[in-house]
Amino acid sequence: MVYMAPKKESGGTGNKRVVMNRGAWTAEEDRKLSEFIEVHGPKRWRNIATKAGLNRCGKSCRLRWLNYLRPNIKRGNISDEEEDLILRLHKLLGNRWSLIAGRLPGRTDNEIKNYWNSHLSKRINAKEKTREPPPQPVQDVAPPSREGCPEAALPEEDRGATGDGNPCPEFDMNDFFDFSAEGSYGLDWVNKFLELDDNHLNH
DNA sequence: AACGAAGTCAACCGCTAATTT
DNA sequence: GAAATTAGCGGTTGACTTCGT
Numbered sequence: 001m002v003y004m005a006p007k008k009e010s011g012g013t014g015n016k017r018v019v020m021n022r023g024a025w026t027a028e029e030d031r032k033l034s035e036f037i038e039v040h041g042p043k044r045w046r047n048i049a050t051k052a053g054l055n056r057c058g059k060s061c062r063l064r065w066l067n068y069l070r071p072n073i074k075r076g077n078i079s080d081e082e083e084d085l086i087l088r089l090h091k092l093l094g095n096r097w098s099l100i101a102g103r104l105p106g107r108t109d110n111e112i113k114n115y116w117n118s119h120l121s122k123r124i125n126a127k128e129k130t131r132e133p134p135p136q137p138v139q140d141v142a143p144p145s146r147e148g149c150p151e152a153a154l155p156e157e158d159r160g161a162t163g164d165g166n167p168c169p170e171f172d173m174n175d176f177f178d179f180s181a182e183g184s185y186g187l188d189w190v191n192k193f194l195e196l197d198d199n200h201l202n203h
Numbered sequence: 204a205a206c207g208a209a210g211t212c213a214a215c216c217g218c219t220a221a222t223t224t
Numbered sequence: 225g226a227a228a229t230t231a232g233c234g235g236t237t238g239a240c241t242t243c244g245t
Contacts, residue, residue, distance in 0.1 A: 023239090024239095043230095044230075046230075058231090059232095062230095062231075062232085096233085096234085097233080097234065098233060098234085113234075
């Protein structure tokens with residue numbers, strides 16, 4: 001699909017406003033950006049934007065690189081395995097797309113997010129409607145402190161397997177994910193996770 | 204064939220966290 | 225330590241495509 005640039009101008013204050021390119025990237029812009037990053041690396045995006053001769057903001061360059069131009073990017077055709085993994089990880093992590101994407105080699109957070117919003121969320125909603133659980137009474141008592149737990153930042157409904165009343169007590173997310181080693185694409189953790197999840201489902 | 208509704212997805216926005224000066 | 229800059233994230237927008245009537 002070819003996405004055409006919206007005909008908008010960038011905002012900005014003052015008289016001397018610089019009008020940046022917006023909207024869809026052209027092949028020429030892609031080439032400039034790729035070539036520049038190949039030489040200088042993906043650092044200092046504002047510099048990249050100006051020095052590569054791109055009339056774009058740094059943010060836009062960064063996004064373009066991360067989502068499309070970066071090497072080893074997979075596009076489209078999300079496999080059943082990947083879809084299953086996304087579903088399970090979302091159950092576990094909530095809307096933390098970058099974290100989920102980090103566990104799917106070649107996939108970007110934006111792609112996962114879009115895929116979720118356009119495919120999976122609807123499917124989930126449809127499923128939930130068919131079983132319509134009785135509403136839970138609202139609790140006034142604050143839950144125990146979850147300091148240090150990455151899931152603490154999630155809304156209650158997204159906390160999934162590690163929330164209170166943990167249906168999978170043998171699972172400790174902090175132990176499970178090595179958050180200090182983001183970006184490692186080892187698949188051991190995947191197997192471990194799927195094993196645990198399968199066990200849980202079979203109980 | 205024409206039209207509107209729904210779906211898709213690239214790109215932007217606003218915000219926070221991390222890093223640098 | 226404060227201020228400025230940069231990086232990164234999730235939510236949202238909107239142009240285009242596809243589908244249903």
